[in-house]
Amino acid sequence: MKVQVCNKEIQVELKKHSQRRKVALEILSQTEFLLKTPKRFSQKDATNFFIFHKEQIKNFYLKFLSQTPQKVETNFREVSLFGEKIKVEFLETEFRERVIFEENLLKVYGKNENLKELLTNFYIKKAKEIFTLKVSFYSQKMNLQVNKIFIKNQKSRWGSCSVLGNINLNWRLLFAPEKIIDYVIVHELCHLKEMNHSKKFWELVGKEIPNYKESRIWLLQNGKLLNF
Ligand SMILES: [Zn+2]
Numbered sequence: 557m558k559v560q561v562c563n564k565e566i567q568v569e570l571k572k573h574s575q576r577r578k579v580a581l582e583i584l585s586q587t588e589f590l591l592k593t594p595k596r597f598s599q600k601d602a603t604n605f606f607i608f609h610k611e612q613i614k615n616f617y618l619k620f621l622s623q624t625p626q627k628v629e630t631n632f633r634e635v636s637l638f639g640e641k642i643k644v645e646f647l648e649t650e651f652r653e654r655v656i657f658e659e660n661l662l663k664v665y666g667k668n669e670n671l672k673e674l675l676t677n678f679y680i681k682k683a684k685e686i687f688t689l690k691v692s693f694y695s696q697k698m699n700l701q702v703n704k705i706f707i708k709n710q711k712s713r714w715g716s717c718s719v720l721g722n723i724n725l726n727w728r729l730l731f732a733p734e735k736i737i738d739y740v741i742v743h744e745l746c747h748l749k750e751m752n753h754s755k756k757f758w759e760l761v762g763k764e765i766p767n768y769k770e771s772r773i774w775l776l777q778n779g780k781l782l783n784f
Pocket residue numbers: 743747752753
């Protein structure tokens with residue numbers, strides 16, 4: 557739907573959530589709003605929302621226009637991604653919180669107290685995307701059936717698998733070089749065939765990752781560092 561705020565035409569996207577009870581308005585840009593609503597919320601309700609809260613929305617919008625996110629110094633100047641150091645820029649804003657990765661720079665927009673959470677959520681989302689692609693690549697190559705992939709938040713356990721064919725992977729692996737991620741994924745996939753660490757198991761791992769021993773040692777030595 558479209559609304560007029562301060563004589564500007566704004567495109568409003570409605571997003572219904574089954575869990576949501578209250579209505580929340582987010583300003584995405586000068587011309588885009590996002591209205592988060594409960595499941596039963598009609599187009600008419602949305603129109604009424606804009607009529608009823610006209611003044612508030614106008615003030616909210618004017619505040620948005622007058623504010624540019626301010627660059628703030630934090631402890632997170634650098635983070636690791638695939639074993640490489642990446643610069644982090646933190647821009648404080650009370651509007652749309654988001655993380656953007658561009659030109660080797662991670663730009664975090666948000667409130668100061670949410671910085672770590674925003675970064676963590678960004679990593680978890682990326683981990684899900686990347687690990688899913690990798691599991692699918694290796695499982696096809698190794699002719700294995702994987703049921704589901706779960707991204708876990710654990711201190712020092714990198715991966716595990718279940719008899720149901722589910723693979724669990726720690727999002728913190730994203731800090732490590734790609735060959736380490738590949739090793740952990742292949743390790744867990746091999747457990748779908750061999751539920752132990754027998755000689756036969758390591759032979760299976762070695763078929764896909766001939767230098768897997770290096771990766772094992774790397775994880776033992778560096779595992780603790782895979783964190784913010
Ligand atoms: Zn194992």
